Amino acid sequence: MRIAIDEALEQKPHNFDAFLSLLAEQGFKVKSGKHLTFVHEGFKQNIRLKSLGDEYDEDAIRAIIKGQKIHSPKKRRAVWDANRAQSIIDIQAKLAAGKGEGYRRWATVENLKRMAKTKLYMDEHGYDYDAMSARKSELATKEKELSAKITEAQNRIAEINVLKTHIVNYSKTRDVYVAYRKSGYSKKFLEEHEDDIIIHKAAKKAFDELGVKKLPTVKSLQVEFADLLTAKKEAYAELKKVRDELRDVAVHTANYEELRDLAKRDPRKEKEHGRE
Secondary structure (H helix, E strand, O other): OHHHHHHHHHOOOOOHHHHHHHHHHOOOEEEOOOOOEEEOOOOOOOEEHHHHOHHHOHHHHHHHHOOOOOOOOOOOOOOOOOOOOOOOOOHHHHHHOOOOHHHHHHHHHHHHHHHHHHHHHHHHHOOOHHHHHHHHHHHHHHHHHHHHHHHHHHHHHHHHHHHHHHHHHHHHHHHHHHHHHHOOOOHHHHHHOHHHHHHHHHHHHHHHHHOOOOOOOHHHHHHHHHHHHHHHHHHHHHHHHHHHHHHHHHHHHHHHHHHHHHHHHOHHHHHHHHHO
16 A cells, blocks of 8 residues: 555645545545545455554645655565575675674675575576676666656656646636636626636646647546556566666676686685685
């Protein structure tokens, strides 16, 4: 639920109803009652917004949407994976920081294990150092491209949310504004219909700022919104895979460089590591 809220707030909804609409598109429906509660077919229990913490209660979310507060997403618990690549330990730095002889012995053995994993990783993927470095650069470029694609989709989604609201407001108040214009912009007419006229002018101003010359239909915007949401989710999934692989490649590349530099500094170390 918190992840869904984080993603909805990233899209900069212009009001709380737009925020709820973004959650609804992720499968979260509001259940009427004393407290703001959400229902999702994937969850066994309903979720009260107030149960998610101060950063996720209704008042905080409304303040974030209005720009009165900066959202600080709750840190997600990291799941430990024993098979993930780990960097070689800088034993001398640890000893200088106060670690003892027992730690030195453990870290020496642990570094040998990590170096062995790097060698195994390179063998399994058919990498030499140059190929692994090239893959690292390729993944870094892909990460930037996917991040840019996601940002572009998020910006357009936020734009569509604003545009849909203004199109509806424009349509509802068009007749009133036409009558106001025909009245010669009468002050009396303005006083009687001020709210509708202000809303209509705000919509026209928004269209000008967005560079909209011909108004799209709400239906066409909804189709575009759905396509963007799908593309964004697919890009997020791909980005996660790219970042996971990039992390592993970066760690193994650094480990290889450390081992290579160690061998250059003292050729005897290479022979000792080989025997071990």
